[in-house]
Amino acid sequence: GAVVxxxxxxxxxxxxxxxxxxxxxxxxxxxxxxxxxxxxKQSLMLMATSNEGSKATYEQGVxxxxxxxxxxxxxxxxxxxxxxxxxxxxxxxxxxxxDSNRSYNSPLHFGxxxxxxxx
Amino acid sequence: GDSVxxxxxxxxxxxxxxxTINCTYTATGYPSLFWYVQxxxxxxxxxLKATKADDKGSNxxxxxxxxxxxxxxxxxxxxxxxxxxxxxxxxLNLAGGFKTIFGAGTRLFVKA
Numbered sequence: 051g052a053v054v055x056x057x058x059x060x061x062x063x064x065x066x067x068x069x070x071x072x073x074x075x076x077x078x079x080x081x082x083x084x085x086x087x088x089x090x091k092q093s094l095m096l097m098a099t100s101n102e103g104s105k106a107t108y109e110q111g112v113x114x115x116x117x118x119x120x121x122x123x124x125x126x127x128x129x130x131x132x133x134x135x136x137x138x139x140x141x142x143x144x145x146x147x148x149d150s151n152r153s154y155n156s157p158l159h160f161g162x163x164x165x166x167x168x169x
Numbered sequence: 170g171d172s173v174x175x176x177x178x179x180x181x182x183x184x185x186x187x188x189t190i191n192c193t194y195t196a197t198g199y200p201s202l203f204w205y206v207q208x209x210x211x212x213x214x215x216x217l218k219a220t221k222a223d224d225k226g227s228n229x230x231x232x233x234x235x236x237x238x239x240x241x242x243x244x245x246x247x248x249x250x251x252x253x254x255x256x257x258x259x260x261l262n263l264a265g266g267f268k269t270i271f272g273a274g275t276r277l278f279v280k281a
Contacts, residue, residue, distance in 0.1 A: 159215075
């Protein structure tokens with residue numbers, strides 16, 4: 051159980067275009083999902099916390115107009131990278147914690163990540 | 170502030186060698202502690218966890234004990250396999266909080 055599906059796994063786009071990444075919790079509901087960015091050989095950087103039915107909470111230094119987050123349902127959050135530039139190339143990972151187990155003792159469940167390459 | 174520090178990699182071992190990856194944390198209160206593993210090209214998966222002092226988490230031959238007196242949660246395995254090659258992340262959830270704080274990750278290479 052507790053599967054998070056992230057799509058696409060890889061995407062290549064041209065500079066200036068927009069790319070949408072989907073994150074779905076397949077067998078649980080998640081009011082809150084998290085979006086991370088991972089640079090090569092580095093740790094996870096939390097970009098934003100996605101909240102169902104309300105605005106996302108962005109971490110300091112993350113441009114909310116560039117990284118649009120929509121959490122339209124209890125099982126789906128999307129991250130759209132707008133007007134992509136080569137420096138946006140990275141590995142993006144989403145995660146969620148089941149609503150039925152929101153204790154701080156419970157772990158995060160991660161998607162398999164999306165490798166974005168902007169040419 | 171709250172943080173997780175883990176040993177820098179990469180760590181390179183021969184098959185069947187003993188593994189230790191050190192992890193220490195700084196946090197107020199009593200956090201829950203986790204080890205996550207990331208295989209190449211994939212997202213992270215939970216490896217093990219411990220939620221209170223002296224708890225031992227274990228899974229797939231890996232173990233880690235929550236040591237409050239030394240604020241540590243070191244990961245150990247008695248005999249590593251090539252398939253254990255991955256990046257290992259130590260992490261904590263703050264009591265009453267919702268965010269997870271990750272260490273920098275330690276890359277492990279196991280040679281046959």
